[in-house]
Amino acid sequence: xxxxxxxxxxxxxxxxxxxxxxxxxxxxxxxxxxxxxxxxxxxxxxxxxxxxxxxxxxxxxxxxxxxxxxxxxxxxxxxxxxxxxxxxxxxxxxxxxxxxxxxxxxxxxxxxxxxxxxxxxxxxxxxxxxxxxxxxxxxxxxxxxxxxxxxxxxxxxxxxxxxxxxxxxxxxxxxxxxxxxxxxxxxxxxxxxxxxxxxxxxxxxxxxxxxxxxxxxxxxxxxxxxxxxxxxxxxxxxxxxxxxxxxxxxxxxxxxxxxxxxxxxxxxxxxxxxxxxxxxxxxxxxxxxxxxxxxxxxxxxxxxxxxxxxxxxxxxxxxxxxxxxxxxxxxxxxxxxxxxxxxxxxxxxxxxxxxxxxxxxxxxxxxxxxxxxxxxxxxxxxxxxxxxxxxxxxxxxxxxxxxxxxxxxxxxxxxxxxxxxxxxxxxxxxxxxxxxxxxxxxxxxxxxxxxxxxxxxxxxxxxxxxxxxxxxxxxxxxxxxxxxxxxxxxxxxxxxxxxxxxxxxxxxxxxxxxxxxxxxxxxxxx
Amino acid sequence: xxxxxxxxxxxxxxxxxxxxxxxxxxxxxxxxxxxxxxxxxxxxxxxxxxxxxxxxxxxxxxxxxxxxxxxxxxxxxxxxxxxxxxxxxxxxxxxxxxxxxxxxxxxxxxxxxxxxxxxxxxxxxxxxxxxxxxxxxxxxxxxxxxxxxxxxxxxxxxxxxxxxxxxxxxxxxxxxxxxxxxxxxxxxxxxxxxxxxxxxxxxxxxxxxxxxxxxxxxxxxxxxxxxxxxxxxxxxxxxxxxxxxxxxxxxxxxxxx
Numbered sequence: 001x002x003x004x005x006x007x008x009x010x011x012x013x014x015x016x017x018x019x020x021x022x023x024x025x026x027x028x029x030x031x032x033x034x035x036x037x038x039x040x041x042x043x044x045x046x047x048x049x050x051x052x053x054x055x056x057x058x059x060x061x062x063x064x065x066x067x068x069x070x071x072x073x074x075x076x077x078x079x080x081x082x083x084x085x086x087x088x089x090x091x092x093x094x095x096x097x098x099x100x101x102x103x104x105x106x107x108x109x110x111x112x113x114x115x116x117x118x119x120x121x122x123x124x125x126x127x128x129x130x131x132x133x134x135x136x137x138x139x140x141x142x143x144x145x146x147x148x149x150x151x152x153x154x155x156x157x158x159x160x161x162x163x164x165x166x167x168x169x170x171x172x173x174x175x176x177x178x179x180x181x182x183x184x185x186x187x188x189x190x191x192x193x194x195x196x197x198x199x200x201x202x203x204x205x206x207x208x209x210x211x212x213x214x215x216x217x218x219x220x221x222x223x224x225x226x227x228x229x230x231x232x233x234x235x236x237x238x239x240x241x242x243x244x245x246x247x248x249x250x251x252x253x254x255x256x257x258x259x260x261x262x263x264x265x266x267x268x269x270x271x272x273x274x275x276x277x278x279x280x281x282x283x284x285x286x287x288x289x290x291x292x293x294x295x296x297x298x299x300x301x302x303x304x305x306x307x308x309x310x311x312x313x314x315x316x317x318x319x320x321x322x323x324x325x326x327x328x329x330x331x332x333x334x335x336x337x338x339x340x341x342x343x344x345x346x347x348x349x350x351x352x353x354x355x356x357x358x359x360x361x362x363x364x365x366x367x368x369x370x371x372x373x374x375x376x377x378x379x380x381x382x383x384x385x386x387x388x389x390x391x392x393x394x395x396x397x398x399x400x401x402x403x404x405x406x407x408x409x410x411x412x413x414x415x416x417x418x419x420x421x422x423x424x425x426x427x428x429x430x431x432x433x434x435x436x437x438x439x440x441x442x443x444x445x446x447x448x449x450x451x452x453x454x455x456x457x458x459x460x461x462x463x464x465x466x467x468x469x470x471x472x473x474x475x476x477x478x479x480x481x482x483x484x485x486x487x488x489x490x491x492x493x494x495x496x497x498x499x500x501x502x503x504x505x506x507x508x509x510x511x512x513x514x515x516x517x518x519x520x521x522x523x524x525x526x
Numbered sequence: 527x528x529x530x531x532x533x534x535x536x537x538x539x540x541x542x543x544x545x546x547x548x549x550x551x552x553x554x555x556x557x558x559x560x561x562x563x564x565x566x567x568x569x570x571x572x573x574x575x576x577x578x579x580x581x582x583x584x585x586x587x588x589x590x591x592x593x594x595x596x597x598x599x600x601x602x603x604x605x606x607x608x609x610x611x612x613x614x615x616x617x618x619x620x621x622x623x624x625x626x627x628x629x630x631x632x633x634x635x636x637x638x639x640x641x642x643x644x645x646x647x648x649x650x651x652x653x654x655x656x657x658x659x660x661x662x663x664x665x666x667x668x669x670x671x672x673x674x675x676x677x678x679x680x681x682x683x684x685x686x687x688x689x690x691x692x693x694x695x696x697x698x699x700x701x702x703x704x705x706x707x708x709x710x711x712x713x714x715x716x717x718x719x720x721x722x723x724x725x726x727x728x729x730x731x732x733x734x735x736x737x738x739x740x741x742x743x744x745x746x747x748x749x750x751x752x753x754x755x756x757x758x759x760x761x762x763x764x765x766x767x768x769x770x771x772x773x774x775x776x777x778x779x780x781x782x783x
Contacts, residue, residue, distance in 0.1 A: 163608075408552065422556040430739075452714045473713035489715060 018081055018146065019127045021175055025241045031463075032504040034080040037124055037170035038384070039501065041239040042304040045386035046461040047502050051509035052524060053464035057478045057488045063510065063523040064102035068093065073497050074514040077124040077170060079132075080503040085512075086146070087519060088122040088170075092136045094144060100505050102521060106149035110136045116160065123236070123498070124170035126178065128198055133178045135167030141180055141196055153201035157182055157194055163415035165189050170236050174246060174277040177204055181233025185251040185297060188418035191231035193248055193273075195280060205280030209233055209250045209268050216282075217267035225262035228412055230254030231269040235299040235382050239277065240315070243332060246277045247304070247317055251297035255410045257365045258293075258420025265290040270298045272319065274334060284334030288321045290356065293365055294347070294405060295376045295423075296322040301384050303394075304331060307441070318440055320385060320396050322378025325351065328440060340443040342436065343379035343398050347372055365405035365421065375403030375431075376423045383458030384499040386467070388481050393437045393446050395467045395481070399454035401431035435459065435469050435477075437484060447484030458499030460511070468511060470496030476513050476520070492520055550618025553611055557604060566622050568673035570689065571601070575622045588616045599671070634754075634761020642759045646748065651722070654766060661708065661722050662745060663692060667768040677760050681751065684743035694740030695719060697729055705729075708744060712737070 019035060027033070027040035031048040039045055052060060068074065072090035079086045085099040092110025097103065112118055120137025127133075131152060132144045138160050143152040157180065158165040165184045172179045177195040185191070191209035196202065209231035211217040213224075221229055230253045237248035253262055253269035270289035273282055289296050303318045309328075317331040324345035328337045336355030341348075347363035363372045373379075377399060385396035408421035425431070433451035438444070457470030466487075467479045472495050478488040494516030502511045511522045555564065561571030568574070592612050595603035607615070643649070651662035658665075668677070679686050688694075695709040697717060705727045707719040717737050719727040731737060751759070 406555070408555075419556070421552075424560055450714075452712060471714050475714055491713075491715075 037236040066519040108149040126171040128173040183234040185232040188228035220264040222263040247302040249298040255420030324379035365407035369404040373402035386461035388461040398434040402426040457496035468500040550614035573673040634757040636761040639758035639762025669764040669766040684745040694744040698736040
């Protein structure tokens with residue numbers, strides 16, 4: 001096995017690689033820094049910082065703001081490494097900031113050829129050594145020098161064509177590889193997950209999330225439908241260094257709402273795949289929603305935890321899925337351990353002993369429309385959950401919203417959306433949302449807090465007995481992790497569409513959240 | 527069989543035309559039908575099959591309306607639609623124009639309708655031009671914005687479709703007092719209400735014991751209005767197409783003629 005070679009280290013001139021593989025493996029015990037999209041490889045999103053606590057959080061105040069000057073959804077997850085913060089903004093922008101003051105150190109702008117679309121969300125960067133990695137709206141992976149923002153290499157994941165593939169996620173670095181996935185599940189793409197050499201940008205492997213005829217799983221697609229089968233991978237995976245396996249959610253099959261042209265289970269859409277990061281080989285897969293007809297991508301966080309399961313220690317992966325069920329799987333084998341609904345759902349009677357849903361009638365989209373809960377955006381979505389090892393609770397955002405799904409045979413036109421008809425919000429009730437504190441093993445709700453609208457922001461857990469969360473009206477909030485009491489709130493002025501994070505520099509703990517075009521950072525008064 | 531070149535061209539144009547219309551129909555269903563109805567006969571948005579579409583005088587105008595929306599109304603800008611899609615959409619809407627049945631037009635006496643409007647107290651809640659209250663929806667352009675069927679239903683059965691921006695709510699204070707009005711805005715921690723006297727009541731939810739949504743419209747149902755009066759009233763409302771004092775100036779300012 002090839003090992004990542006750290007750069008030659010000159011202590012006097014502090015030219016060492018900043019972020020070694022060991023440092024990434026141990027990110028959970030380095031709570032002052034935020035080294036991956038999830039903070040660490042497991043995506044537990046609980047940080048052992050306790051300057052801000054449930055006793056003093058009412059004093060939390062805005063410390064600095066960084067204005068990106070960009071419009072469009074600002075979904076970045078900042079990285080913080082030894083006092084420097086790295087963020088992305090829409091339109092292929094990367095920025096380095098002084099994490100204490102918000103002052104800019106450098107800015108990089110991706111160079112788009114003249115005919116290309118400039119907008120597009122981006123969820124942040126990955127760091128390894130002295131290098132940062134991000135994807136661009138026109139499906140490039142770029143590597144930047146962390147000190148200066150200088151472009152080191154750039155490579156295209158897929159040939160550019162307007163309205164097809166695009167890039168949006170934060171990459172995941174494992175050893176010497178930069179792992180990324182492609183977006184475009186509504187555009188009739190064939191999805192994949194790629195690994196690129198961190199040093200050169202050369203592609204090392206590709207895992208097609210939609211197999212073709214003759215390949216394992218290829219017989220789960222009618223005719224040649226797999227060629228337009230979707231299955232994007234638009235959220236960062238997680239990683240278990242001991243098992244050396246990386247876990248990636250796969251998105252919806254296409255056309256989204258019309259299944260007749262793609263009869264079969266449509267592997268590996270709406271599945272979790274466990275891959276060997278060195279080779280891209282599939283170790284196992286688990287499909288949450290076979291032959292999905294409601295756009296229920298399995299892009300929700302695959303959180304890795306070591307728990308006691310029926311009296312024995314077990315390495316598991318947990319996911320609160322968009323289809324309204326909460327799953328626990330064995331992450332060595334993919335074995336289904338348990339799955340329960342956590343929100344209202346009208347599509348499945350339950351799950352069988354292998355975790356396969358037993359369908360209810362009336363949930364298939366029709367020309368006249370079928371009312372189904374959850375709606376297209378799901379009972380939760382990509383916004384991150386968190387888990388507090390002290391309370392043993394899983395904290396996540398729940399969307400209570402139903403849709404009417406229509407189906408119509410689609411015509412595939414490259415560059416155009418490939419929905420297979422439309423969906424509309426159910427008008428017989430108003431949507432709402434919940435912050436839910438959930439016992440993963442029993443399925444019991446320890447406490448919940450009701451939001452006015454279905455949220456698009458995730459949660460953060462800290463050792464200060466706090467849960468930070470955001471809602472659709474723009475409130476950033478702090479709750480007592482044990483009892484759910486709302487202890488602090490601030491109206492940030494724009495809907496919140498990512499998850500809060502925390503870090504510490506020079507003895508001071510900060511909490512950061514993007515809102516509108518601004519990055520807001522909070523701290524206790526000096 | 528030999529087909530003259532021109533005929534072939536015509537057939538190919540026709541086929542292209544049909545494909546464009548069907549693509550326009552699909553686009554209409556996914557983007558427009560929510561307000562204008564699946565058959566374009568109107569709903570919350572105006573009917574697009576009426577012979578007189580007030581906003582459009584040409585394909586260029588219709589294209590501009592789709593792309594830019596109409597300021598001051600709930601018609602949004604469909605900026606993300608590609609230009610060939612807008613073209614197909616305009617093409618499809620054109621095929622619908624004038625297909626409205628004559629049964630939904632109204633023959634009421636609008637002068638008498640205006641008296642009914644005055645004597646029924648409509649202006650206590652609604653505004654036409656500068657006259658009346660802003661508690662309920664403004665009616666200066668209602669004849670252009672809503673179909674006859676929708677207007678009729680709104681008068682005799684106002685709870686059948688309550689516009690989101692006019693939903694009623696009752697806030698219950700800790701001392702038991704109740705404040706009822708239009709919910710102007712509400713979030714997880716606060717609620718903003720417009721009272722019947724047109725002033726605002728603004729609350730933190732922490733001051734309240736309850737925020738209860740009204741299930742019925744704040745507008746009373748005029749079920750006992752005699753059929754002729756109802757017909758005349760609708761006849762009057764149908765004449766309201768923005769040509770009323772301040773309403774007209776506002777339309778001009780918005781670029782609507």
